Amino acid sequence: MKKIGISLLFYFTSIVAYGQQEVKGTLIFGDNTPISFAEILILDGENLIQDSSSNEEGYFSTTLNDGKYTIRIEQYGILLHTQEVSVNGGNLGIILVPISDNITLTETVVTGQKKLIEKKVDRLIFNPDQAEGAKGGNALDALKLAPRIKIDENTDAVSIVGKGAVSILINDRLMQMEPAQLSNYLKTIRTEDIDKIEIITSPPAKFDASGNSGVINIVLKNSKQDSFNGSLSTALSHANYTGVNYNGNVNYRKGKWTLSARGFTGDNESGQGNTNTVLYTANRWESERYNHSKNKYLGAGLGIDYNISETLITGFNLDYSIGEGQNLSQATDYIYDLPSNDLNRYLTTDHSGTQWDWRYVGFNYHVIKKFNTEGKKLTFDFDYSNNNSDADNLATSNEFYPNHLPIENKFQSNLTENNYQSDRFNFSLDMEHPINSWKMNYGTRIRIGKDETKNKRFTKTDADFIEEDEYKYHFKYDENIYAFFYDVEKQISEKWSAKAGLRYEHAKIKAFSDKENISYTKTNNDLFPTAYIMYQATENHSFSVNYSRRINRPTMWHLNPLLIKLNDYYYQTGNPDVLPSYSNNFEFEHAYKDMFVSSIYMSLTNDIVGQISEHNPSNQVMIAKPFNFAKSTSIGFSETVNIKPIKWWKINLTADIYYIKTVGKIPSMKYTLDGINGDFSFTNNFELNKAKTLFANYNYSYSSKGTDSDLDTYNDYLQHNAGIRAMLFNKKLQLSFNVNNIFENHRPTYTSRTNDVYSSWTNESVRTFRFSIAYNFGKQFNIEKSKSNQEQSAAGGN
Numbered sequence: 001m002k003k004i005g006i007s008l009l010f011y012f013t014s015i016v017a018y019g020q021q022e023v024k025g026t027l028i029f030g031d032n033t034p035i036s037f038a039e040i041l042i043l044d045g046e047n048l049i050q051d052s053s054s055n056e057e058g059y060f061s062t063t064l065n066d067g068k069y070t071i072r073i074e075q076y077g078i079l080l081h082t083q084e085v086s087v088n089g090g091n092l093g094i095i096l097v098p099i100s101d102n103i104t105l106t107e108t109v110v111t112g113q114k115k116l117i118e119k120k121v122d123r124l125i126f127n128p129d130q131a132e133g134a135k136g137g138n139a140l141d142a143l144k145l146a147p148r149i150k151i152d153e154n155t156d157a158v159s160i161v162g163k164g165a166v167s168i169l170i171n172d173r174l175m176q177m178e179p180a181q182l183s184n185y186l187k188t189i190r191t192e193d194i195d196k197i198e199i200i201t202s203p204p205a206k207f208d209a210s211g212n213s214g215v216i217n218i219v220l221k222n223s224k225q226d227s228f229n230g231s232l233s234t235a236l237s238h239a240n241y242t243g244v245n246y247n248g249n250v251n252y253r254k255g256k257w258t259l260s261a262r263g264f265t266g267d268n269e270s271g272q273g274n275t276n277t278v279l280y281t282a283n284r285w286e287s288e289r290y291n292h293s294k295n296k297y298l299g300a301g302l303g304i305d306y307n308i309s310e311t312l313i314t315g316f317n318l319d320y321s322i323g324e325g326q327n328l329s330q331a332t333d334y335i336y337d338l339p340s341n342d343l344n345r346y347l348t349t350d351h352s353g354t355q356w357d358w359r360y361v362g363f364n365y366h367v368i369k370k371f372n373t374e375g376k377k378l379t380f381d382f383d384y385s386n387n388n389s390d391a392d393n394l395a396t397s398n399e400f401y402p403n404h405l406p407i408e409n410k411f412q413s414n415l416t417e418n419n420y421q422s423d424r425f426n427f428s429l430d431m432e433h434p435i436n437s438w439k440m441n442y443g444t445r446i447r448i449g450k451d452e453t454k455n456k457r458f459t460k461t462d463a464d465f466i467e468e469d470e471y472k473y474h475f476k477y478d479e480n481i482y483a484f485f486y487d488v489e490k491q492i493s494e495k496w497s498a499k500a501g502l503r504y505e506h507a508k509i510k511a512f513s514d515k516e517n518i519s520y521t522k523t524n525n526d527l528f529p530t531a532y533i534m535y536q537a538t539e540n541h542s543f544s545v546n547y548s549r550r551i552n553r554p555t556m557w558h559l560n561p562l563l564i565k566l567n568d569y570y571y572q573t574g575n576p577d578v579l580p581s582y583s584n585n586f587e588f589e590h591a592y593k594d595m596f597v598s599s600i601y602m603s604l605t606n607d608i609v610g611q612i613s614e615h616n617p618s619n620q621v622m623i624a625k626p627f628n629f630a631k632s633t634s635i636g637f638s639e640t641v642n643i644k645p646i647k648w649w650k651i652n653l654t655a656d657i658y659y660i661k662t663v664g665k666i667p668s669m670k671y672t673l674d675g676i677n678g679d680f681s682f683t684n685n686f687e688l689n690k691a692k693t694l695f696a697n698y699n700y701s702y703s704s705k706g707t708d709s710d711l712d713t714y715n716d717y718l719q720h721n722a723g724i725r726a727m728l729f730n731k732k733l734q735l736s737f738n739v740n741n742i743f744e745n746h747r748p749t750y751t752s753r754t755n756d757v758y759s760s761w762t763n764e765s766v767r768t769f770r771f772s773i774a775y776n777f778g779k780q781f782n783i784e785k786s787k788s789n790q791e792q793s794a795a796g797g798n
Contacts, residue, residue, distance in 0.1 A: 021065075022690075025092035027058040027073060034058030035097060038080065041072040049730045050691060053647070063691040065730075073097060116642065117147055117594035119542040121489060121497045121534040123217075124148065124199040124597065128191050138233070138774065139189040139218055145652070146197050147597050147640040149216065150681070156183035160201060160214045167207075169217040173364070174208070184264045186218075188249040190231050190776050195221040201599075202530060202548035202585055205485040205501030206430065206441055209528040209551050228252045229778025237770040243268030251778075256307040258315070263300045269293070273764035280617055280757060282338055289331040297323035299360075311370040319362040327354035327393075333569075343402045349567055353394035361386045375434045383426035391418045397567035413460040414565040416471075422556065423450045439489040441501075449479040451556040457565070471563060473515035477556050482506045487530075495536045503528040505551075511559065511576055518561065518576050526551065526582075540593045548585050554578040554609055558626040571623045578626050581607040597640040601658075606631040607665075610710050614668050615757035627666050632709045634660040648687040655680050662709050668754040669711055677706030693727040703748070712750045719746040733775050740768040 027035035035058045042050040042062065049069075052062040064087050073081045073095070081097040118125035128142040143158060144151045150159045160166050168175045168182060170189075175182060198217040200207075207215055230250035237243050249262035269292075276287040299321025307313050333347040362385040369378045392415060399410035430443040457471035487501035509522040528551070534544040560574035583605040590598045607628040615622050636658025644650050661674035681701045688694040699721040707713050723738035747765040751758065 021063065021090045022061055023064045023087055023090050023092060024059070024061045026094050027054050027060065028094050028096055030096065030098045035073070035080070039074045041074065043070040043072065044730065045070075052690065061690060063689075063693075071095070115594050117591065117597065119534070119544065119589075119591040121499045121544065122200065122202070122204050122530075122532045122546065124591070126197040126199060128194050128197065130594075138191060138231070139186040139194060140183060142191050142194055142197060143186070143216070145685075146199060147642070148199055148201070148599075148638065148654070150654070158182075158216065160199065160216070166214045166216050167203075167211055169215060171220055172217060184245055184247055184266065185262075187233055187235075187245075187774075188231065188247045188262050188264065189218070189220070190229075192776070193220055195219045201601075202532070202546045202587055203550075204441075204499065204530050204532075204548075205487050205503040205528065206443065208445070208483070209503055209505055209526070209549070210553055211550065226254050227778065229776070231774060231776045233772060233774035235770060235772035237268075237768060239766045239768045240271040241269035243270070258303075258305040258307075260303040261301065264321075265298045267296050269295075272766055274761055276759065276761040278615060278622070278757060278759040280338075280615075280620055283344065283620065284336045284338055284341070285620070286334045286336065287331060288334075290329060292328040292330070293325060294328070295323065295325040297321060311372075313368040315366060317362075317364040319360070321360045322358065324357040325355065327351045329354075345399055345401055345407065347397060347399050347567065347569070349395055349397045349570075351393075351395055353396070354392060356389060356391035358387070358389035360388075373434065375432060375439075377432045379428075379430040381426070381428045381430075383424070383428075385422075385424045387420070387422040389418075389420045391420075392416075393418070393564055395566040409461075410568075411461060412567065413465070414567070415458040415460070415465055416562065416564045417456040417458075418562060419454040420556070421452055424448070437491050441485075441487040441489075443485060445481070445483040445485075447479075447481045447483075449481075451477040451479075453556070453560055453562070455560075455562045457563070459565075470515070473513055473562075475513045475518070475560055475562070476511065477559060478508075478510040479553075480508045497534050497536075499530075499532040501530045503530075507553075513561065513576075515561075520576075524580065542591045544589045546587050546589075550583045550585065552581040552583070552609060554580065554626065558609060569621050571621070573623065573625050575626045578609055579607055579628050581605060581609050581628065595642050599638045600636070601638070602633075602635045604631075604633055605709070608632060608662075608709055612666070612669065612754065613752070613759070614754045615759065617755055617757055629666045629669055630662050630664050630709065630711060632660060632662040634658055634709070650685040652683040652685070653681070660707060660709060662707065662711050664711055671711075671753070673707050673711050673713065675707040675713070676704075677708075678702075678704040693731065695725045695727075696723065697725075698722045710752070712752045714748050714750045717746055717748045732777065734773070736770075736772050736774075738770045740770070741765060742767065 027038055027040075029035055034056070035054060036056045038054045038058075038060075040052045040054065040060055040062070041048055042052075042064065044067075050062050050064060052060045054060040066088050068084060068086050071083060071085050072079065081095075083095070085092055085095075116127060116130040118127070124147055126142075126146040128145070140151070140156060143149050148160050151157070158166055158168060168186075175185065196219045198215075198219065200215040200217065203215045228251070230248065232248045234247070235245045237245075243266065245264070245266035245268070247262075247264045249260065251261075252259045271290060271292040273288070273290045276285075276289065278285040278287075299319070301317065301319040303315065303317040305313055305315030329351040331349045333349075335344045335346065336342065337344050363383065365382045367380045371377065394413065394415050396413040397411075399407040401407060425448040427446040428443065431441065433440040433442070453475050455471065455473055455475065457468045458465035459468055460466065483503060483505045485501065485503040487499065489497070489499040491497045505524075505526050505528065507524045507526070509524075510520075512519050528549045530546070530548045532544065532546040534542060536542050558574055558578050559576045561576055562574060564572040566572070583603055585601070585603045587599055587601040589600075590596075608630045609626060610629050611624055612627050612629050613622050613624045636656060638656040639654065641653040642650070643653075656679045657676065658678075659674070659676050661672065663672045664670050679701070680703075681699065683699045684697060686696040686698075688696055700718070701721075702718040703714075703716060705714060705716040719740070720742040721738065721740045722742060723736060725734060725736040727734050744765040744767050747762060749760055749762040751760040753759075
């Protein structure tokens, strides 16, 4: 595989080197003075294919194939001149720019003149058109360059610095997927199709109140021209095992019809070891575990929109995906007597035979009505989604003396069967209603959720599996939420603007089980206010303050009372008594140009929901169970810096320093933990050639020792990542190679305490290699999408 990849790289490079040539020219004003430090944009039709800049004498160079192009010359934010040029031989000579041709940018639209970062009253706007490192890539590439956004180099999970995992929306449409599936979906969106990325750390009232981590809204361009385009990509990754993913999409628009289709598939295998120590009074448990799993998935999507008239659009989106996986994990627990440290016995657990399969169906129907009033628009959405999964969790265990002889009557095999089904029905009306200088947004959301799971458990000690009737049960959970929201925004003066909103949610929950005597109905009526004020001190400086109240609701998996037995010492179960968690969030933010974004934030959270591993000192049994176990207060400062020391070198720095205090609320964790933490990242992007088709990057990240809201402490750790990217065939083909955790020093150790029993665990540090190929074809294409809040979940396996 390595030889083939290198051969392909040299082959493609040789083709481009043969076809392209260095093209030189000199820019001169009509009075014979050179045009210094001008930006030269070279277009093939409507596509920007190259850009360059002149030096102090007006000289510039780039690389192009022979042919005809349009050249745009800009200087200090002003379009100076546009003309057609023919390349044949590599020298354009002197390009004369009449002074009378000067046109300000307010009189013409020129691609690439927006700021990299814009500050709005309730969000940051990132314009990927201005990020050279994102061109030719996909939505995930663009997110990696956006301010305050962090991408996990191993899993591609998206988060906001200081906030954690986020909700991802495409044109206000919620994409509630598993991280791996969401990553594959984002890779089907071309950077050239993205108009802007909105980073919303405190979501306004129109967004669901669930989640405390903010929202990222990817807004696609709206092209009205007949067009056809798409992309194909594949990625090969290797850590301890190799995985491969394939993605593709195609978009077509003709007349009143718009069609989009996509497909993706993958076959991944992952493995990572970890060690765990549990310290009891009389014993010390040393565990060695190797988490090993295989996953396959296949999915497709189709979207059709029809313009009934210039002011009325209707259409639908349909998604379908399936997958399967298996768990091959193994563990060995060594039990030592204290204080002698002599080995007493050891325990083995094998999960081979654990397997699952899942299916997802998602459907959205929408109608968009535009009114004659500028900006007034009504959107209706109906969404339906179904998740279905079957899982067989098998754990086979045995105990041995130190001389490796088995202990009598300790062999057992525990099989838990779980069939899960989830149905979601969503209805929403969203009105955007400007009146003079007031911008109002109001509407309603209705979400009807029905979850149910059927559970069985079997045990085998010597012969066949025997079903345990006490664990056979049917658990149903319905959650209906009725919401109304109102947002209003006002430009108070040239420098002051404000926005305020209120969201009301009526949540009704019903749960029933034919075992455990579970049958209850709970009703919550909550108000979620939001407020924002921004002061635009100068063109380059802005200040803003915001507040929001949020909720985290427990999931079906938190509430399901199914008891999974791994062996005589390890159990997992749910907790139907878990309640929602509420948080109040405050933030002060300052932005300077597109270079610095500084934030001071505070969050107060009660009834934190977490999976707690409770250790019983008397019988040394551990049960993992969800609880509302703590409340926390966090105060922090985050800084994002984007600078360009020299023309070919861009630097992105992020720092997040925060104090967190967590107070335990349950008897087994009745203690307080606090401390100062720090997360730092230093990213370098290098342009390796004048044509801007070869790039390299290097990232260094460091996390100081500290504490978290799970009442854990952890040591400091760091990571080095590097990569190279080549763009070929007029930037339509992209090859990239990345190495993450180069020196394998990303090795955090976490320590926790329950019932005064201390435990710690450390994950194996794994180096990851990734090689990917992406090809974009066709012209720019996009449509206006609906403002759906569809709950898409393209992966339901465990």
